[in-house]
Amino acid sequence: MVQAQSRFDDRLPAYLRLRDELASRIAASEWSAEEPLPSDNALARDHGLSVGTVRKAVQQLVDEGLLERRQGTGTFLRKPAFDATLFRFFQAREANSEASIPTSRLISRVRTTAPDHVAQALGTGDVIRIERLRYLSEQPFLSEELYIPYARFAGFETLPDSEVGPLLYPVYLDRYGVFVNRAEDEVRFGAADGVTAKRLGLEQGDPVAVIERTAFTVAGEPIEWRIARGRADSFRYRSRIG
Incomplete structure (x- = not known):
């Protein structure tokens, strides 16, 4: 069998190459979310490496958060729970104090020209703007405005609502081959404008928690910018040190 040819730095150890x-x-979307990567034995055979070297390379990607091992089924792309990290800032619990999964309602999706700061963050002004509300116990608690590059997500604005669902990153991956690997959040407080106040059942000027997020692909490409505004009376911050 012809061994796979590497185009990476030959000075690096084999496992790093x-x-x-x-x-x-992974960045080229060679594998889908539910498609296992080749087995360690197959990778070792195709690359002329020992199984131990392959396992070390795969473990490196597991440690970096790109892959996950599933007992008995193989190695898969790891899908970080980005929504869970966003909801950690809010009391996403029912009245009985049990944790609850928020639901979503799409308000609009339209191709448009991005505001300057969004265009700078994404590297393009040709975007699709998505507006939606997140609910808990049928009460709105988070208003979101998202922007994604039209060049990467053409047609997203016309998908039936039933094909979008409450979680966007799986849709990005399954329909467009875009794997969101990491995100950066910035949290601050502000005042509710008229639109936010109406959506969240507040008075204009009431305090809201504001979370700005930029999401990136494995290759470091900014792929989504969003701003989420939530009720300040449900905001919380918890940090564990040591």
Whole structure:
């Protein structure tokens, strides 16, 4: 069998070269979310490496959060729970204090020209703007405005609502081959404008928590910018140190 040819730095140890190759193939959307990567034995055979070297390369990607091992089924792309990290700032619990999964309602999706700060963050002004509300116990608690590059997500604005669902990142991956690998959140407080106040059942000028997020692909490409505004009376922050 012809061994796979590496285009990566030959000065690196073999496991790091394989790590870089696999990361590049992940960035190119070679595998879907529910499609296992080749087994360690198959990768070892195809690259002329020992199984131990392959396992070290794969473990590197597991440690970096790109992959996850599933007992008995194989190695898969890891889908970080970004919505869970967003909801950690709010009391996402029912009246009986049990944790609850928020629901969503799409308000609008339209191709438009991005505001300057969004265009700068995404590297393009040709975007799709998405507006939606998140609910808990049928009460709105988070108003979101999102922007995604039209060049990467053409047609998203016309998808039936039933095909979008409450979680967007799985849709990005399954329909457009875009794997969101990491996100950066910035949290501050502000005052509710008229639109936010109406959506969240507040008075204009009431305090709201504001979370700005930029999401990135494996290759470091900014792929989504969003701003979420939530009721300040349900905001919380918890940090564990040590």
